[in-house]
Amino acid sequence: MELENLSKCTNCGAPLVQDAAKKLKCPYCGSDYLTPSAEQEITAPTRRQDISVSQAEPQNNNGGYFVALLVVVMVIIGGALIANNNAPGDVKYADSLVTDTTRNDTTVAESSKKEENPYKPILDALSGIQIDSQTFKKLYRKAYRKADKFTGNIEIADQSSPRYVNINGFYIYIMNDSSGPMLRFATQYVSNDWLFINEMIINADGENSTLTPEFKRDSGDGSIWEWCDMSVPDENIPMLVKIAGAKKVSLRYSGDKYYQVVKVTAKQQAAIKRELQLYKGLLLGYKGH
Template identity: 25%
Template sequence: SAPKTQTQPAPKPRAVPVARKSKPPVKITPPPFDDSVLEAALSKLRKEEDRQRGITWYYNKNVSHYVYKNSFEAYIGKNENGDVWLRMRIYYSGDSRLNIDSYEINVGDKDYPITTLYGKMERGKGSGGEWEWYDAQVAQKDLRMLEAVMQPGPTAIRYIGKNGNFNRMMTEPEKVRLKNIMEAYQALAQKQSYLSSLR
């Protein structure tokens, strides 16, 4: 008799992997921005429009560009895209020109140096005597200084010049004005961050 042939079982078809549909990323919606905080902060300031450059400037209401004074001020800029930045201006006025090239802010046991290399220095003389003022954008290290200056307690400012130095204590109204600007700056920056997160 013919030998029996053994039949091999047919191979099982391989399962074709089913492509899983990737889930779309979940977009987290931030909590709504509280405009009342911003409105309260801006109510303490006045604004000036520079339409040629597309910039809105925010200043304290009771601060002018009068040069015959000794004060430390800050102000805010905002462009049409909503970008916000902070600037500071330090005024000196006296009988003698100092030719100021740096400042030193003393708060408690810490000194904060400010050089005039990174901003604009203006000098002049008029009926009120000599005047010098320095204007610059606030850097990250300057933000820490402003936060310290706003706190209760004495703050001393030294104006350091090639022709001599001038020392004075910062007044409480100056501190209040700086606090007004910082609160508005933080609120404007938070709103810009919120609007960016929605895009």
């Protein structure tokens, strides 16, 4: 029997009365009856909960796997976006490789500079002088060497160079001390008359070089001698290389009133070349033993 057609109680037959909650109630026996709307509100959820598992739609496990995969992909994409936002500018992976390589090359260059010979400018000026370790040992053994027992300095000169200042001479020699080898230039003029030399011009195959060192003077037994002994500036090394290899070299001593021209002999040129070879070998770190 449908509820909307009830007018009497089914238990006792008394007429039903609708209360404030719109429920039908028997005033005699107290039986309650739900209206259609109330019945729908209560019974509808009950019907959904009573559905058995066998009646429910089968679960699709592939859907769970898909969701998990989607989450992983989203995490990866999110991480990539964060990394890209933190990177400076539009730097790409290939660009970072180029940058790293450049930095490594710079490091190698800086290391090469540190290992570079500190005498490189002088060695460049001596590029026309050839020397190897074996030749250096031979020249070193034949050279005149004198050690100063007070300072420890070692003078290295050619055997043909004069040992005293009262002999004509034009030569170079090496003074080797704790700071390294130093090249020195010496010239000696011996005669019967004073020149009072204040300048000398060296002509090597037509090319002139002017020097104004300070000359010292002395005399004895009817002779006079004027000489100078000076360190060689780096800028004068090419001049010595030129003298060593020239076909013709002459020297003009100029004094207060007079001048004198003398020839630089082939023997003196050869001695200058040997000293330049020894000097270069020392700068290169060659050992004489």
